[in-house]
Amino acid sequence: MPAHSIPFLDLVTPHRELKNELTAVFEQVLETGGFVGGPLVAGFEQDFSQFCGTRHCVGVGSGTDAVRFALMAAGVEPGDVVVTVPNTFIATVEAITQAGATPDFVDVDERTYNMDPEQLAMYLQVRCRVDGTTGRVYNKRLGRPVTAVIPVHLYGQPADMDPILDLAERFGLRVVEDACQAHGAEYFSRKESTWKQAGSMGKAAAFSFYPGKNLGACGEGGAVTTNDDGIARKVRMLRDHGQAQKYYHELEGYNGRLDAIQAGILRVKLGHLTAWNEERRGCARRYGELLGSTQPVIKLPYEPSWARVVYHLYVVRVRNRDALQKHLADAGIGTGIHYPVPLHLQKAYANLDYGKGDFPACEGAAADILSLPMYPGLGDEHQVRIAREMLDFVYKETGLGTLSSFSGAR
Numbered sequence: 130m131p132a133h134s135i136p137f138l139d140l141v142t143p144h145r146e147l148k149n150e151l152t153a154v155f156e157q158v159l160e161t162g163g164f165v166g167g168p169l170v171a172g173f174e175q176d177f178s179q180f181c182g183t184r185h186c187v188g189v190g191s192g193t194d195a196v197r198f199a200l201m202a203a204g205v206e207p208g209d210v211v212v213t214v215p216n217t218f219i220a221t222v223e224a225i226t227q228a229g230a231t232p233d234f235v236d237v238d239e240r241t242y243n244m245d246p247e248q249l250a251m252y253l254q255v256r257c258r259v260d261g262t263t264g265r266v267y268n269k270r271l272g273r274p275v276t277a278v279i280p281v282h283l284y285g286q287p288a289d290m291d292p293i294l295d296l297a298e299r300f301g302l303r304v305v306e307d308a309c310q311a312h313g314a315e316y317f318s319r320k321e322s323t324w325k326q327a328g329s330m331g332k333a334a335a336f337s338f339y340p341g342k343n344l345g346a347c348g349e350g351g352a353v354t355t356n357d358d359g360i361a362r363k364v365r366m367l368r369d370h371g372q373a374q375k376y377y378h379e380l381e382g383y384n385g386r387l388d389a390i391q392a393g394i395l396r397v398k399l400g401h402l403t404a405w406n407e408e409r410r411g412c413a414r415r416y417g418e419l420l421g422s423t424q425p426v427i428k429l430p431y432e433p434s435w436a437r438v439v440y441h442l443y444v445v446r447v448r449n450r451d452a453l454q455k456h457l458a459d460a461g462i463g464t465g466i467h468y469p470v471p472l473h474l475q476k477a478y479a480n481l482d483y484g485k486g487d488f489p490a491c492e493g494a495a496a497d498i499l500s501l502p503m504y505p506g507l508g509d510e511h512q513v514r515i516a517r518e519m520l521d522f523v524y525k526e527t528g529l530g531t532l533s534s535f536s537g538a539r
């Protein structure tokens with residue numbers, strides 16, 4: 130990358146700014162020797178459950194642990210089918226398989242990139258049948274019961290939960306939210322006429338604290354949030370070798386705990402999350418001002434009236450995406466693609482027997498999407514430079530020559 134480059138993500142500056150508070154956490158842990166569990170973990174769990182508006186938060190080792198434990202604790206059993214979307218990070222589906230279940234997919238809404246409730250309805254009505262005696266829903270092709278659905282709040286944008294929750298209730302499915310990219314995102318429930326936090330709407334929800342997330346640890350971390358006492362209890366056991374009391378194992382579990390240093394760091398950073406999310410929203414608005422004129426050549430993110438998006442990623446769509454990405458890279462601007470290959474087309478899931486054309490909205494998005502730099506502290510100067518390069522690209526592509534007169538400064 131050339132000098133004065135703009136990184137896709139800046140993980141150095143925010144930690145430099147919090148250096149004293151973060152180092153104090155290390156010192157506290159070194160002095161007490163409480164590396165695993167203890168008051169730092171319990172304190173963070175309390176703060177994060179309050180932030181999410183849930184009765185419980187259970188810290189775990191990663192977001193992948195969180196999805197897997199949430200599914201298992203919510204009652205998903207080996208042999209069940211769990212439905213999600215193909216355009217998510219692979220961990221959503223790894224967790225389904227590792228819980229012993231079979232993943233299945235429905236397509237997404239083209240504007241939000243999240244689960245399309247109409248596709249879920251069609252899936253349940255057409256690809257499944259309801260057993261007359263038990264009332265359970267069976268996938269016709271797999272001959273197995275469908276017991277849970279995972280809406281993923283992708284890019285910091287909440288999925289349209291009202292209709293998903295309605296369908297889940299009608300068909301007896303548990304809803305586990307994958308909120309790994311959506312710390313602090315909010316959804317307006319038209320049904321209940323109130324705003325709700327991502328992570329507070331399903332039976333349980335999973336969060337990741339991977340460093341680049343809106344709330345990120347200085348290492349690995351995750352959490353399950355839930356209002357259900359039984360689920361919280363079971364997740365606590367699953368993360369700790371199936372024990373509620375030391376060396377008395379009620380079930381076989383995992384080593385999936387959140388460590389104390391990460392919990393202490395997360396507690397410090399949680400205090401800044403609302404302001405950071407506001408900054409991300411401000412950056413998104415600024416991109417909107419700067420890039421508005423490029424629509425429809427470059428399609429900007431869509432924020433429905435019922436969503437307060439926290440822009441974990443700022444994803445645009447453009448037909449010649451690879452050329453735009455190269456143009457930006459040549460100008461020293463980092464970008465990403467989340468995700469280039471939908472999961473139903475990944476080699477790892479060839480056994481699911483899906484192919485090209487099965488989920489057209491997902492596949493269309495995967496070919497066109499590009500994630501622009503998005504983080505608190507990105508700064509107006511950088512955004513103006515990014516926009517200038519994008520406008521330059523659009524002008525060249527559309528045969529209007531180069532852009533000379535653009536002035537994006539406020």
Ligand SMILES: Cc1ncc(COP(=O)(O)O)c(C=O)c1O
Binds near residue numbers: 350
């Ligand atoms: C949507 C989604 N689900 C699950 C995960 C898994 O989280 P982790 O990497 O902490 O295991 C991630 C993290 O990247 C994610 O983005």
